[in-house]
Amino acid sequence: MIEVVLNDRLGKKVRVKCNGDDTIGDLKKLVAAQTGTRAEKIRIQKWYNIYKDHITLSDYEIHDGMGLELYYN
């Protein structure tokens, strides 16, 4: 189980517990449940790399405590 921090730099900072083998799509659903936006509207990035929905967190080498950028579509 890892805990990821998502920050949109406009006031929304969310800590989400998830598995390493969850996909980004699953992570978006968890974030949507916590923030109240829709999962399809969320975009997760790291600098200019937009993370794709079907790839797992472990494949993106997202480890415990790592921060991701939260943007909206």
Place this chain on the structure above:
Amino acid sequence: MANRTDPSAKSIHGTNPQNLVEKIVRSKVYQHTYWKEQCFGLTAETLVDKAMELDHLGGTYGGTRKPTPFICLVLKMLQIQPEKEIVVEFIKNEDHKYVRVLGAFYLRLTGTVMDVYQYLEPLYNDYRKIRRKQADGKFSLTRVDEFMDELLTTDYSCDIALPRVQKRWVLEQAGTLEPRKSALEDDFEEDEEKEEDEPADISEVDYYHKRSPTRDKDRDRRHDNYNHHRDRRDYDRGRGRDRDRDRDRDRDRDRERDHHHLKDSDYSRDRDRDRDRDRDRDRDRDRRDRDRGRDRRERDERKRHRGSMSPPRRRGDVERDEPKKKKEKKEKKNDGTDHPDPEIAEANRLRASLGLKPLKL
């Protein structure tokens, strides 16, 4: 300049009509070349020509959320605000299905509740295929009536939040709307008559008497399950509702056959053996997907078993399998949501509601 709403346009749902599309999607449309090139200076007439050129539906797609021409035209319609008669003409147009869908979507966004139900429900009879672009850029197939159902029942479609409409039954109770008369009602009545006339199997007749004949849904499901009935294996594989119904039917059947007492015991023994064999197979498949810890435990058990000299007895297997099955059921329930740590339990509950596996600790 080009993006401003017509100053003579009315406000819809209390706001500038273009605000029905939310800010981010709107900005994407404004920046898109289709909007800049094709949608500049469109009027209601020229808009029809553009609408006839449409060949798919959809919201935004891709990593950068590009808007589809459909959404661009919807926003254009919101900007110029054509008259209601024109929109109704769009909907009544039989030749071009995308013009129809565009008109229906616009009416769903801007029309009153009565208008929405009045004009969109006839479109339930249109079952032509339409292409839909999904969020990942791939196309999917849907039909006009499915899309209408989505517009009438959900509150989000094609990346636009649809304004709230009251449920049909609320309006029916208030008397403003009549109960829906489906175009297929006549077909259903014919089917009902046909079923009552046909000389049915004995088993069929029994169920017929036991269940109320007016439950259409059950009847359809029953029809589908008939073939499964013959094959006892599929019986046991049925999950959830199917399994309960099959089990009920089993019990009914046994009750009926009580006078064949001896045969009954043979019957049940065979079924138990089949059931256990099936459960073994299913469980083996599940086992592969489970935690490594449990696999290790299994491996140890098997090693221990291999060490023993006695050959595997069939009855012994059956007995061992029953407690294993019970343990599995318990473990399945405990999976996640009964964790002592309340945070993790809540996280697991959320994950279960989203359809995800529980957290691996």
